[in-house]
Amino acid sequence: MEWLQQLVNGISLGSIYALIALGYTMVYGIIKLINFAHGDVFMVGAFIGFYAITGWGLGFFPALIISMVACALFGVLIERIAYKRLRNATRIAALITAIGVSLLIEYGVIYIRGAQLETYPSVLPTKTFDVFGAQISSKSLLILGVSVGLMLILQFIVHKTKTGKAMRAVSHDMDAARLMGINVDRTISATFAIGSALAGAAGVIFGAYYTKIEPLMGVIPGLKAFVAAVLGGIGIIPGAMVGGLLLGVVETIVSAMGYSLWRDAAAFIILILILIFKPAGIFGKNTKEKV
Amino acid sequence: MKKSKSFWVFLILSALTFGVIQFLMNTGIIDDLYSNMIILMAINIMLAVSLHLVIGITGQFSIGHAGFLAVGAYVSAIVTMKLGLPFFVAILAAGIVAALAGLLVGIPTLRLRGDYLAIATLGFAEIIRIVFLNIDYVGGAAGMQVNRLTTWTWAFVCLFITILVIVNFTNSRHGRAAISIRENEIAADAMGINTTYYKVAAFALGSFFAGVAGALQAHNFYIIQPTNFGFLKSFDILIYVVLGGLGSISGSVIAAVFLTIISTYLQDYPETRMIIYSLVLVIVMLYRPKGLMGTKEITDLFKRKGGNNHDK
Numbered sequence: 001m002e003w004l005q006q007l008v009n010g011i012s013l014g015s016i017y018a019l020i021a022l023g024y025t026m027v028y029g030i031i032k033l034i035n036f037a038h039g040d041v042f043m044v045g046a047f048i049g050f051y052a053i054t055g056w057g058l059g060f061f062p063a064l065i066i067s068m069v070a071c072a073l074f075g076v077l078i079e080r081i082a083y084k085r086l087r088n089a090t091r092i093a094a095l096i097t098a099i100g101v102s103l104l105i106e107y108g109v110i111y112i113r114g115a116q117l118e119t120y121p122s123v124l125p126t127k128t129f130d131v132f133g134a135q136i137s138s139k140s141l142l143i144l145g146v147s148v149g150l151m152l153i154l155q156f157i158v159h160k161t162k163t164g165k166a167m168r169a170v171s172h173d174m175d176a177a178r179l180m181g182i183n184v185d186r187t188i189s190a191t192f193a194i195g196s197a198l199a200g201a202a203g204v205i206f207g208a209y210y211t212k213i214e215p216l217m218g219v220i221p222g223l224k225a226f227v228a229a230v231l232g233g234i235g236i237i238p239g240a241m242v243g244g245l246l247l248g249v250v251e252t253i254v255s256a257m258g259y260s261l262w263r264d265a266a267a268f269i270i271l272i273l274i275l276i277f278k279p280a281g282i283f284g285k286n287t288k289e290k291v
Numbered sequence: 292m293k294k295s296k297s298f299w300v301f302l303i304l305s306a307l308t309f310g311v312i313q314f315l316m317n318t319g320i321i322d323d324l325y326s327n328m329i330i331l332m333a334i335n336i337m338l339a340v341s342l343h344l345v346i347g348i349t350g351q352f353s354i355g356h357a358g359f360l361a362v363g364a365y366v367s368a369i370v371t372m373k374l375g376l377p378f379f380v381a382i383l384a385a386g387i388v389a390a391l392a393g394l395l396v397g398i399p400t401l402r403l404r405g406d407y408l409a410i411a412t413l414g415f416a417e418i419i420r421i422v423f424l425n426i427d428y429v430g431g432a433a434g435m436q437v438n439r440l441t442t443w444t445w446a447f448v449c450l451f452i453t454i455l456v457i458v459n460f461t462n463s464r465h466g467r468a469a470i471s472i473r474e475n476e477i478a479a480d481a482m483g484i485n486t487t488y489y490k491v492a493a494f495a496l497g498s499f500f501a502g503v504a505g506a507l508q509a510h511n512f513y514i515i516q517p518t519n520f521g522f523l524k525s526f527d528i529l530i531y532v533v534l535g536g537l538g539s540i541s542g543s544v545i546a547a548v549f550l551t552i553i554s555t556y557l558q559d560y561p562e563t564r565m566i567i568y569s570l571v572l573v574i575v576m577l578y579r580p581k582g583l584m585g586t587k588e589i590t591d592l593f594k595r596k597g598g599n600n601h602d603k
Contacts, residue, residue, distance in 0.1 A: 032406075034406050034409075034410065082573060082577070085577055086576070086577070089576075089580055090580065091352075091405045091406060092346075092352050092405075092537070093576050093580040094576075095352065095405075095406060095409060096529070096533050096572060096576050097572070097573055097576040097577065099354075099526060099529070099572065100569045100570075100571075100572030100573035100576065101569070101573060102569075103526065103565055103568065103569035103572070104566060104569035104570060104573065106565075107562050107565035107566045107569065108566060110562045111562045111563070111566060115562075219522075223413070223414075223417075226410060227414075230407075230410070261421070261424065261425050262421065262425065264417065264421055265417070265418050265421040265422070268414035268415070268417050268418050269414075269418065271410065271411065271414045272399070272400070272411055272414055272415065272418075275400070275403055275407055275410075275411050276399050276400075276402070279403065279407060
């Protein structure tokens with residue numbers, strides 16, 4: 001029953017990717033910007049959770065909520081300071097700014113607290129269940145539960161609330177949405193807030209599950225979450241969830257087969273294959289290019 | 292007539308630069324630290340100019356240039372260290388293999404545009420790095436020992452050829468085709484320009500010179516490791532091009548020179564260096580998105596008097 005265990009590991013990893021990918025896909029859907037700094041919001045979230053747990057002695061869930069709120073504010077701040085002026089700039093200028101913001105956050109954090117590793121205290125119960133012969137830890141189940149819960153809340157916000165309706169309208173057609181009286185700036189800020197909150201949650205979950213955090217930890221998961229978003233079809237929320245889970249499972253399988261050094265390459269190979277053969281992603285529709 | 296005149300001016304100026312710096316090095320006025328910085332500067336200028344061809348001239352946003360640098364570095368190291376061939380062969384082999392890698396990467400990915408192309412090139416660069424990390428023949432993660440063979444003469448000759456080829460490419464029919472792709476790909480296509488051909492050609496040429504720069508870099512330090520060629524290196528090169536001005540070769544050169552000096556002085560403070568780099572990147576994009584020089588060249592300053600700008 002080795003494979004069942006690997007599958008559970010893969011889904012746990014994948015749910016972290018999915019949480020980060022949701023932020024990417026929402027921001028891309030609304031302002032067509034690859035927010036490179038998103039992976040660093042994830043890192044900041046992990047650190048806020050860490051300090052909340054070690055400094056204030058909080059439990060997992062309070063730390064999760066504090067980190068989500070702080071990251072939401074942080075995301076809005078990034079959007080207001082750096083990205084807002086770039087609404088009408090070229091795509092390359094926006095992308096370069098995003099890279100710059102990402103580097104600034106990474107090295108800013110290193111400058112403030114140094115580059116050393118930090119070990120998350122164990123805040124989750126560590127029991128293992130025996131399911132059909134596979135050892136499944138309560139940690140993975142809890143993480144999976146929290147991730148699924150957050151995704152359900154997100155679905156509710158996007159489909160049942162007024163803000164969600166505004167978000168969908170703005171991502172469909174920004175100018176028309178503005179003509180209909182939607183406050184576009186506030187909607188974009190709300191998107192950043194929600195996406196960053198999810199990244200912050202992913203950071204705390206990552207810390208609690210993998211225990212090691214450091215200032216450059218956001219780079220690779222950030223890129224992979226982007227791969228997950230592209231895999232599912234960028235701008236499509238269920239696509240990001242499926243893409244993230246699929247990527248996590250594929251990576252775990254590659255590792256389990258004994259090619260753990262090639263794990264990072266697997267994600268990028270998937271990305272390139274998807275971009276070449278079905279650039280719209282699994283859930284995307286092909287669109288014709290117009291002049 | 293005018294063109295050949297500016298060529299001779301360029302040739303004399305570069306010979307003069309070479310002679311003066313060589314003289315200062317021989318007499319010991321420039322010590323080891325600075326002569327090393329000057330060689331590094333030449334390598335960085337080559338990288339900046341080769342990426343300028345891809346991003347600035349052809350408008351293809353590639354952020355995986357360090358991958359081709361890695362290919363050049365490793366191929367040249369294998370040629371000199373494992374096969375025992377002369378350095379000249381290593382430089383040539385590095386360029387050719389990097390250009391082939393450029394073709395291999397460029398043909399599938401250059402169909403993509405904008406953001407997707409950026410991410411795909413970044414992904415390819417990471418794959419290249421991971422491949423070198425997993426090949427035991429080149430030392431894996433521990434890296435590979437390389438003799439120091441790069442001299443100012445080698446660096447200068449390579450730099451000279453790089454700039455000459457890229458300037459001539461830009462001013463040729465091919466260069467104009469590439470610029471038209473940058474301005475509007477669909478319109479260029481409609482005008483009968485084979486956009487795929489020119490994009491791939493510019494990409495391969497850029498990769499060739501990145502490979503040559505890789506050969507020089509590998510033989511300038513005593514060791515090469517896969518970690519030297521991560522995406523931070525790609526961003527370093529990107530910053531030269533963006534800061535100098537997208538589409539300005541002299542801008543790229545100036546930015547590369549300037550940032551090499553800054554990073555030499557900040558060598559002991561890598562975090563400060565990266566914070567300055569990233570702040571510069573963000574501020575330039577917010578307040579002057581065209582970069583310092585825009586698409587202008589430094590030679591335009593001298594041309595204006597005659598009012599003869601039609602050969603631009």
